[in-house]
Amino acid sequence: MDRWRYVARELRHRSGRSLATAAGIAVAVLAAVLLAALANSYSRALEAPMKTVGADVIVQLTGDIPPKLEGLVFPHPNALLPAKAVAGIRKEPGVVSVTRAVYLWELAPDHYQSVLGLEAGETGLDGLNGRLLQGRPLRAGDHAALLDSDFAGKNGLKAGDDIVVGGDRLPVAGIVDAARGGKVVRADVYLPLAVSQALAAAAPQVQALYAFGADDANMLLVKADRRRMEAVVERIKQLVGKKAIVSSEISFRETLESALFLSERMGLVLSLVVAVFAVAFVLRATASAVNERRREMAVLQALGWRWRDVHRQVLLENTVLALTGTLAGLALAAFAAWAIGNIEVTMEMPWDLSSTPHFIPEAAVDRRQSVTVPPQLAWQVLAAAGLGGIFAGAISALAALSTRRPQPWSLLRSE
Amino acid sequence: MSESAIHVENIRKRYGAVEVLRGVTLQVKASSFTTVIGKSGSGKSTLLGMIGGLEQPDEGRISVLGKDISTLSSDQLAHLRRRSIGIVFQGFNLIPSLTAIENVQLPAAFEDRATATHRRRRAEALLGKVGLADRFHHRPAALSGGEQQRVAIARALINEPAILLADEPTGNLDEATGAAVLDLLLGLCRDTGVTLVAVTHDPDIAATADRVIEIKDGRYQV
Numbered sequence: 001m002d003r004w005r006y007v008a009r010e011l012r013h014r015s016g017r018s019l020a021t022a023a024g025i026a027v028a029v030l031a032a033v034l035l036a037a038l039a040n041s042y043s044r045a046l047e048a049p050m051k052t053v054g055a056d057v058i059v060q061l062t063g064d065i066p067p068k069l070e071g072l073v074f075p076h077p078n079a080l081l082p083a084k085a086v087a088g089i090r091k092e093p094g095v096v097s098v099t100r101a102v103y104l105w106e107l108a109p110d111h112y113q114s115v116l117g118l119e120a121g122e123t124g125l126d127g128l129n130g131r132l133l134q135g136r137p138l139r140a141g142d143h144a145a146l147l148d149s150d151f152a153g154k155n156g157l158k159a160g161d162d163i164v165v166g167g168d169r170l171p172v173a174g175i176v177d178a179a180r181g182g183k184v185v186r187a188d189v190y191l192p193l194a195v196s197q198a199l200a201a202a203a204p205q206v207q208a209l210y211a212f213g214a215d216d217a218n219m220l221l222v223k224a225d226r227r228r229m230e231a232v233v234e235r236i237k238q239l240v241g242k243k244a245i246v247s248s249e250i251s252f253r254e255t256l257e258s259a260l261f262l263s264e265r266m267g268l269v270l271s272l273v274v275a276v277f278a279v280a281f282v283l284r285a286t287a288s289a290v291n292e293r294r295r296e297m298a299v300l301q302a303l304g305w306r307w308r309d310v311h312r313q314v315l316l317e318n319t320v321l322a323l324t325g326t327l328a329g330l331a332l333a334a335f336a337a338w339a340i341g342n343i344e345v346t347m348e349m350p351w352d353l354s355s356t357p358h359f360i361p362e363a364a365v366d367r368r369q370s371v372t373v374p375p376q377l378a379w380q381v382l383a384a385a386g387l388g389g390i391f392a393g394a395i396s397a398l399a400a401l402s403t404r405r406p407q408p409w410s411l412l413r414s415e
Numbered sequence: 416m417s418e419s420a421i422h423v424e425n426i427r428k429r430y431g432a433v434e435v436l437r438g439v440t441l442q443v444k445a446s447s448f449t450t451v452i453g454k455s456g457s458g459k460s461t462l463l464g465m466i467g468g469l470e471q472p473d474e475g476r477i478s479v480l481g482k483d484i485s486t487l488s489s490d491q492l493a494h495l496r497r498r499s500i501g502i503v504f505q506g507f508n509l510i511p512s513l514t515a516i517e518n519v520q521l522p523a524a525f526e527d528r529a530t531a532t533h534r535r536r537r538a539e540a541l542l543g544k545v546g547l548a549d550r551f552h553h554r555p556a557a558l559s560g561g562e563q564q565r566v567a568i569a570r571a572l573i574n575e576p577a578i579l580l581a582d583e584p585t586g587n588l589d590e591a592t593g594a595a596v597l598d599l600l601l602g603l604c605r606d607t608g609v610t611l612v613a614v615t616h617d618p619d620i621a622a623t624a625d626r627v628i629e630i631k632d633g634r635y636q637v
Contacts, residue, residue, distance in 0.1 A: 002531070003524065006513065013512030299508045302469055303522040304497025306490050409464035414505040414583040414614065
């Protein structure tokens, strides 16, 4: 009779206890893996907008409220960016490219539209043209516009129609799906930079606050080396000054800090709590099992088994149970993740990245963004939970044996 | 063979305030049948446990097959038990999860002198000798007390020990079954030249022994 057969016979003989121990480990592994997966999904959902804000860094400057909220205005808070600061940012180490933009709101008693003028480039017109649904791409020298598909749909506009911006009638070159475009700040109407600059230079409510020239901008879309992101952001803040609004993955993370903290830390904490309870349960179950078998262990010693042979036998039995529980827990976690499907997280975008004036009633709704992500079982979590489960089983056996070494003859003698 | 298989020299054992063995000295000849008798609590089972290396004397020396076992480590004692000492208990002490043949093979699990096939064949032969050829795959719960003790005897003999220690081997059996089990035990030991030391209350068993050792007040009474 070999050791493995003895292991199998023992586990089957004490099937209730074996099942309870394996189930304890399975539940712990399931809970730890699933909680980690859900927390990870939530974090990924929260981080998703950071990847679609339009550029690695968006630079604006806090401005003043125009005397009248009518016609073309700079969005609040937004001001003219000093040309010196723009030139300085271009030269910063870690800055890959800078796309200048003019961002405007056009306000009328019965409607509003957001207008974004962009230079050519990956984070500018080129990125936008990549999301063309109909019509033709917009070139830097055009006197035309691209419309966001939602805006075009709402207003019944299509490529070839005209749109009036700041009193200037522009042909609609095409319709873009900017919401999923990923690499541009979203607006209702997109223009070549020169057209938007001319409109801003001629806008009374802009000129009332700023001496906006034909080559100025009020927004920069910066593509940066992600490894140097923190340094780039810090340097941009220094160059633009105290009133700088620098939106990036970092600022977004700061805004969502509490939610991210909850999702990341609470997942970990809950996983640990479950794991601690499970280990306590397995420890208790193993200690009881070893206690029940003290006489059997004494018999084995009387038959010539060394204590370490007895030790190994119990360790092997518990490890088999732990392995079974762990595999069952991992399988259940995978099934549960599949059964849960996608996780949808709805969050509000920061004001400075919103394309909608905050005093418009629909603004709050427009600022909401829903992100859907599937629960992801990270291999690191699976490995940690797997090893943790097996370790819990083994350590329980060792702990139980260290306190339960029997004095064999006292258990076997007749008198 | 007339040499001493077991030599006990002036051993003492105390449990708390009670000194159960007070300087016992004795020798057991090889291939003999010796019974140890005495009242309950007289220390006879303690003496047997010490000979088997499962209990340590507070003082004195025990030699088994020429080896001073008080100098052996727990691993060396386990090796000695596995190779040279078989033990039969009053309560049978079979492993409930294993079948009769698996129980018999248990002491041979770490025995490298024989192959698994050889061990199995020897277990089958021993179970045949004790009259359980048709009970190989029965678990202890499916066997009577007498059958369980016969499995325990086969288990004690699997590694061909030189010494067999029996602690009240018929104590849990009815008279007829006990007599049959004792006959079997004696027959097997005599056939193979095994030294048998049995602790018993039963005067009938004592009467069949080559030598009777009585422990009284912690001492060996001649």
